[in-house]
Amino acid sequence: MLPLTPRIAPITRSVLDEGELLEQLVEGFGSPVNVVLPQSAGANVARFLDVYRRRRLRGRIHFAHKANRSSALLRQLSTTDAGVDVSSLEELQHALSSGFPPDRILATGPKDRAFLWLAAQTGVTVAVDSLAEISDIPGRNAKIMIRLSGFVSHGVQMVSRRSRFGIRVGDLDTALDLIDGRAELVGLAYHLDTVAVAEKAVAFEGALAALDKCRARGLRPWTLDIGGGYGVNYLADGAQWERYTSALAQAVLGNRPPMTWNGHGYGLRAENGTLRGSLTVYPAHRGAAGADYLDQLLDTPAPGQRRPLGDLLLDHMYDLDVEPGRALLDQCGLVLTRVVEVRRQDGDLLVRVDANARDVSTEEHGVLMDPVLLGKDEGEGDNDGEGEERGAYLLGNLCLESDLITRRQVRLPRTPRTGDLLVFVNTAGYFMDFVATTAVRRPVTPMVALYRRDGRWRWCLDENYWPEGAP
Amino acid sequence: MRFDDITEAIGNTPLVRIDPAVHGLRNIDLYAKMELLNPFGSVKxxxxxxxxxxxxxxxxxxxxxxxxxxxxxxxxxxxxxxxxxxxxxxxxxxxxxxxxxxxxxxxxxxxxxxxxxQSECLDPTDxxxxxxxxxxxxxxxxxxxxxTDQYFNELNVEAHLNGTGPEIVKDLDGNAPDYFIACVGTAGSSTGVARALRQHDPDTRVIGLVSAKNDFIPGIRTIDEVHEVGLFDPGVYDTVEPVSADEAIDGLLTLVRRCGMLAGPTGGGAYQGAVRFLRTVDASLTERRSAVFIICDRVESYLSYLRERRPALFGQPARPHSVGSLSPAEVAAAPVVAVEAAEAYARDALVIDLRSPYAYQALHIDGSINIVDEAFGEMLAAGLPFSRRQPVLLVCPVGEKSASYAALLQKMGHPAVHSLAGGVIAWRDADLPLVRD
CATH class of the missing domain: 3.40.50.1100 (Rossmann fold)
Structure with a gap:
């Protein structure tokens, strides 16, 4: 049984130590319960700011709101230097009502007319995604950025996945013609969905060239927005990750017993004894994640000019805007679930929790890590002599074959008992509500904010959380 | 040797004995198959x-x-x-x-x-x-x-089954070596040579070397990646062992500095892995044995790989006039001009913009010239590139690099050099004019 131990920061640890409080929350609200830790977010913002400070960079760190719908997190972030990136009318309304002034809000993503109207009316900067959006912007004073895509590399051809977003670089002139006099161009933006630094470097340099084109037309955009995708390191131990992924490949090849439900390969498959496909799981242990990844990107030489991207940015006097989502929510939340059934089937330990794979959507995002089983380790009921640690499959509460919290056999410190709490840590970024549903008439999971005041943990409903003190 | 076509020069590479004083094995003769001497430079x-x-x-x-x-x-x-x-x-x-x-x-x-x-927002269908x-x-x-499909093409294996392998046997006077050590990339050379040697002597032991996971040696696959190779058959190898990038570089250095063989990292890894393995059997041997490893390619293509991992190998003594030689106090004491006074000062001074050419061309202070900081540093290493009587204003993005160079020029005896405080960004923020030629 190969473990994947989650990385647990001291603040998360101190929440897990409050077993009685967590028990009361699940008893009161029913399983599952989403818990957010708003006071954790500031430290993540500070790490990004530190990279800016060391590099003498200016610009805004926008929290990508879509990562979590919580009001507590948003209100807390509004007390920091961070801005917010909103991608719907409702998120924009939420940001405005959570204390963000318009000059710290950036509207991104696909937009309808109502969204564009409220953004323009309040003076929020709009990152336009298509030529049609430019024409749809009301009034003449909106501040806009153009999101570009389809950057071209020279020499070595860097192939990127096709993106549904953004205006093609080749259409920049058309976009600028459309803008002419209708809005103020404050910058250019791109976002690439990749973890490859070299791929981002091509887009970065391409966007700098596009900004220069704007300058040649007499425009004065001062901001380069490079989007999100800085990542989170979810696991405590890189060696565990390497052992696990090696073993998974061997299991797919049939050289060791299956480690997943029905031998699921997470994208890998065996053909004539050779491993094919590719492992489609999130790189859960990463050398550089979050602010460190940004630092690494800025150190990368531009493929054409062969000077570090961060230096080029300063040379050109541009501000840098970024939109981290999960990286700003590292260690900012957990999901509490109740064990409702424990049974053995064909030699496997099956543990059913009162939650489904959409409530704790780590599997959908390919993040593999073990949950934390609360309660005492001694005096367990099921003493079957298999040693201390147990491998278990976690079943969800939907009447659906595929509803497993994860198809990976997880490692538990002991056999759980009905009634135990099983906690999924570090879930604030994308794993709480992004895909949650009300299928089989299950209610939407309640969300509570846990915060420290006067030396102890307190809680309230997420919507009732307001940060302490005046800004 | 006269050929009509360079491809005729492929193969028939020498087998060269490694001096026992270098590897220290007492009972084993270790030979390098010099695949780096192929006309295009490698075993491939x-x-x-x-x-x-x-x-x-x-x-x-x-x-x-x-x-x-x-x-x-x-x-x-x-x-x-x-x-x-x-x-x-x-x-x-x-x-x-x-x-x-x-x-x-x-x-x-x-x-x-x-x-x-890999995509950051996971797409499980991809x-x-x-x-x-x-x-x-x-x-x-x-x-x-x-x-050509090198990871699945049997002709990849056959090139070595009919070429590399028999050549080794011929050069060992008709005997297969007792040990054959090879790094595994496409598995073509290790599989082909192993087959040829075993046809001759089924007892030849074959040791495959792979790189450790999360490590990187050009041309060698990791323990996971070898399973993606169609030609890889675990049955070919008596053992498969990991070799680290660090060991590969150690081996490379031994080969280039002591054996006169310009081996790249893969050859270095094969040598180091071979010696490491052979040491474990050397002590218990009572008769002489032979071992062969492959030097796949040459070192020249890997200078940046080596510089990244062992910068000390390229260590140069500190140059007399370099910003690196300045103390923080010297940089802090660099003469600066505040942005309010800068426009007047710039009129009579030589204004040098240290930013990248594209940034300069896009927008700069009127009348300034552009020497990118790296080039400026090179020039100063050779002495002052302008007269001591010429006042100079140095400009960079935020006034940090320019302060270092101002301090350096002052130390070199220039009496009238200044750095623009806050750099061109402060100049812009003060709404002073920037031009584009």
Whole structure:
């Protein structure tokens, strides 16, 4: 049984130590319960700011709101230097009502007319995604950025996945013609969905060239927005990750017993004894994640000019805007679930929790890590002599074959008992509500904010959380 | 030796004994198979020629492109062979991590397609491996192609079964070595040589070397990646052991500094892995044994790889006039001009903008000249590039680099040099004019 131990920061640890409080929350609200830790977010913002400070960079760190719908997190972030990136009318309304002034809000993503109207009316900067959006912007004073895509590399051809977003670089002139006099161009933006630094470097340099084109037309955009995708390191131990992924490949090849439900390969498959496909799981242990990844990107030489991207940015006097989502929510939340059934089937330990794979959507995002089983380790009921640690499959509460919290056999410190709490840590970024549903008439999971005041943990409903003190 | 065609020079490489004083093994003769002496520079010349040769007939007439999933030596050999036959060559790769090799391939006329990295927001349906992606790109491009398919092509193995292996036996006076140690990349050379040696002597022991997971040695696959190779058959190897990049570089240094062999990291890894393994059996031996490893390619293409991992190997003594030689106090005491006074000061001074050329060309202070900081540093190493009577104002983005250079110029005896405090960004923020020529 190969473990994947989650990385647990001291603040998360101190929440897990409050077993009685967590028990009361699940008893009161029913399983599952989403818990957010708003006071954790500031430290993540500070790490990004530190990279800016060391590099003498200016610009805004926008929290990508879509990562979590919580009001507590948003209100807390509004007390920091961070801005917010909103991608719907409702998120924009939420940001405005959570204390963000318009000059710290950036509207991104696909937009309808109502969204564009409220953004323009309040003076929020709009990152336009298509030529049609430019024409749809009301009034003449909106501040806009153009999101570009389809950057071209020279020499070595860097192939990127096709993106549904953004205006093609080749259409920049058309976009600028459309803008002419209708809005103020404050910058250019791109976002690439990749973890490859070299791929981002091509887009970065391409966007700098596009900004220069704007300058040649007499425009004065001062901001380069490079989007999100800085990542989170979810696991405590890189060696565990390497052992696990090696073993998974061997299991797919049939050289060791299956480690997943029905031998699921997470994208890998065996053909004539050779491993094919590719492992489609999130790189859960990463050398550089979050602010460190940004630092690494800025150190990368531009493929054409062969000077570090961060230096080029300063040379050109541009501000840098970024939109981290999960990286700003590292260690900012957990999901509490109740064990409702424990049974053995064909030699496997099956543990059913009162939650489904959409409530704790780590599997959908390919993040593999073990949950934390609360309660005492001694005096367990099921003493079957298999040693201390147990491998278990976690079943969800939907009447659906595929509803497993994860198809990976997880490692538990002991056999759980009905009634135990099983906690999924570090879930604030994308794993709480992004895909949650009300299928089989299950209610939407309640969300509570846990915060420290006067030396102890307190809680309230997420919507009732307001940060302490005046800004 | 007179040839009509350079491909005739492929193969028949020497087998050279390593001086026992270097490896320290008492009972084992260790030989290096000098594959780096192939005409295109590596062991892959054999496989590339063996695989592409049968497909060349009519390829030029059809307008085919030679394609391969390669990040190094196979691509290099195929690029040269394709060029000789008037065919374009395209390499598709997601693992080309050595910049010199990219540049060399471009010089040889190859096209390189680099595949995208993993997506940050996971798409679980995107399970294509690089080979599948390559086929799709080829289909999209419409033209015909010659795909050598090195990870699955038996001709890759046969090149060594009929060439490299028998050559080793011949050079050992008709005997197979007791031990054969090889790094595993496509598995072609290790599998082919192992088969040839075992046909001669079934007791030959074969040790495969792979790189440790999360490590990177060009040309060697990791313990996981070998399973993606169609030619890889675990049964070929008596043992498969990991070798680290650190060991590979140690081995490379021994070969280049003590043996006169210009081996690259793969050869270095093979040497170091061989000696490490052989030491474990050497002490218990009572009679002489022989062992062979392969030096796959040459060191020159890996300078940046080595510089990144062992910067000390390239250590240069500190130069007399460099910003690195300044103390923080000297930099802090650099003469500066505040942005309010700068416009007047700039009128009578030589204004040097240290930013990149593109940034300068886009917007700069009127009348300034552009010398990018790295070039300026090089110039100062040789002395003052302007008169002491000439007042100078140095400009960089935020006034940090310019302060260092101002301090350096002052130390070199220039009496009238200043740095623009806050740099060109402060100048812009003060709404002072910037021009674009």
């Amino acid at each position: 010349d054999r496989a590339a020629w063996s695989m592409v040769r049968p497909m060349l007939a009519g390829a030029a007439e059809r307008g085919d492109t030679v394609v391969e999933l390669s990040s190094g030596n196979t691509a290099k050999a195929l690029a040269l062979i394709a060029g000789m036959h008037g065919l374009p060559f395209r390499s598709v790769t997601n693992r080309m991590k050595v910049p010199e090799i990219k540049d060399l391939l471009l010089l040889l006329g190859a096209e390189i397609d680099e595949l995208p990295g 399970t294509d491996d690089p080979l599948t992606r390559m086929y799709r790109r080829l289909t999209e491009s419409g033209g015909g192609f010659v795909h």
